[in-house]
Amino acid sequence: LAKTTQPISMDSYEGQEVNITCSHNNIATNDYITWYQQFPSQGPRFIIQGYKTKVTNEVASLFIPADRKSSTLSLPRVSLSDTAVYYCLVGGQSSARQLTFGSGTQLTVLP
Amino acid sequence: NAGVTQTPKFRILKIGQSMTLQCTQDMNHNYMYWYRQDPGMGLKLIYYSVGAGITDKGEVPNGYNVSRSTTEDFPLRLELAAPSQTSVYFCASRPGQGAASSPLHFGNGTRLTVT
Numbered sequence: 615l616a617k618t619t620q621p622i623s624m625d626s627y628e629g630q631e632v633n634i635t636c637s638h639n640n641i642a643t644n645d646y647i648t649w650y651q652q653f654p655s656q657g658p659r660f661i662i663q664g665y666k667t668k669v670t671n672e673v674a675s676l677f678i679p680a681d682r683k684s685s686t687l688s689l690p691r692v693s694l695s696d697t698a699v700y701y702c703l704v705g706g707q708s709s710a711r712q713l714t715f716g717s718g719t720q721l722t723v724l725p
Numbered sequence: 726n727a728g729v730t731q732t733p734k735f736r737i738l739k740i741g742q743s744m745t746l747q748c749t750q751d752m753n754h755n756y757m758y759w760y761r762q763d764p765g766m767g768l769k770l771i772y773y774s775v776g777a778g779i780t781d782k783g784e785v786p787n788g789y790n791v792s793r794s795t796t797e798d799f800p801l802r803l804e805l806a807a808p809s810q811t812s813v814y815f816c817a818s819r820p821g822q823g824a825a826s827s828p829l830h831f832g833n834g835t836r837l838t839v840t
Contacts, residue, residue, distance in 0.1 A: 648828050657729075657815045657831030658768070701767065703829075713758065713829065714784060715768040 618702045618716035625722050632689045634719050636702030639683050647678060647685045650701045652718070658701060662687070689721075697723045727751050731816050731832035738806040738839045746801040746835050748816030755821030757799040758783075758829070759791065761812040768815065774799055775821060806839045813837070 619637040626632045638647070646665050650658035662669060664676040664685070675688040689696060699718040732747045750757065755776045760768040770783030774793040788810060790802040799818075803810060813836050817829040 650829070655813075655834070655836075657817070657834055658829070659831070660828035663828055713773075714770050715760070717767045 618704055620700075620702055620716055620719045622717065623720040623722070625724060626692055627724050628693055629691050632692050632696075632721060632723075634687045634689075634700055634702075634721065635684055636687070636716070637684045638702070638704045641682050641704050645704050647676065647682075648703045648705070649674070649676065649685075649687045650703060652699045652701065658715075661700075692721075692723045694723050694725060697721060729816055729818055729830050729832035731814075731835050733835060734833070735836045736838070738803075738837065740806060740808065740839060742806050743802070743804050744806070744837075746803075746814055746816075746837070748799045748801065748832060749797050750799075750816075750818040750830070751797065752818065752820075752830065753796060754818035754830070755796065756819045757793065758817045759789075759799070759801045760815045760817065761785065761810075762815060762834075763812050771801065771814075803837075808839050811837060811839045 646663055648663040649661045651661050652658040662671055662674045662676045664678050666678050669676045677686040699720050701715050701718040705713045729750045758773045759771040762768050769785045771785055771789050772783055772791040774780045777793050777796050780791050780793050793799050813834045815834045816832045819829050820827045
């Protein structure tokens with residue numbers, strides 16, 4: 615199972631771009647990288663998923679280098695409502711059965 | 726679609742009591758998961774299932790049991806509640822084989838306190 619490592623916490627100000635990096639050195643060939651957002655008292659919510667290079671949707675971008683041993687979630691122009699815990703999860707065909715979460719990154723957006 | 730539904734939302738148990746946390750999904754997903762989340766911590770996988778009749782242990786299975794008699798339902802059983810099981814429990818599902826890149830869909834959780 616691919617283990618992930620993220621910073622425990624990050625602070626930012628409203629309107630800034632935030633980049634959160636996740637390390638996953640033993641990622642398997644078939645593994646995808648998925649990011650989730652969790653607010654207090656709620657279940658995690660899907661943000662973005664990718665396999666390689668760059669993926670962008672309406673809320674975030676995901677950058678994955680060629681060796682796929684890390685990934686970076688980019689949140690453009692954050693607001694106070696982006697304050698949450700962000701989790702990086704690695705899994706796919708070879709590890710589809712067990713999906714284990716890391717410790718997550720607590721992002722605090724300040725006014 | 727209701728998605729993943731968990732009941733109850735809250736429960737207080739005395740030490741030694743038993744209870745079942747219910748989880749049902751209406752998306753015809755094959756894979757289902759139970760996680761627990763202690764205050765200020767990440768999610769720990771308790772049990773998972775890849776289809777009806779098939780279950781397997783995750784990272785922290787001790788003190789829990791599960792069953793999967795239908796695709797829709799994946800109940801979690803606590804037989805002898807202990808204070809260490811005070812936590813928030815989340816159920817999740819995803820389509821499964823052939824859709825390995827699909828993300829998890831989570832329920833809203835059950836907050837359990839054992840005193």
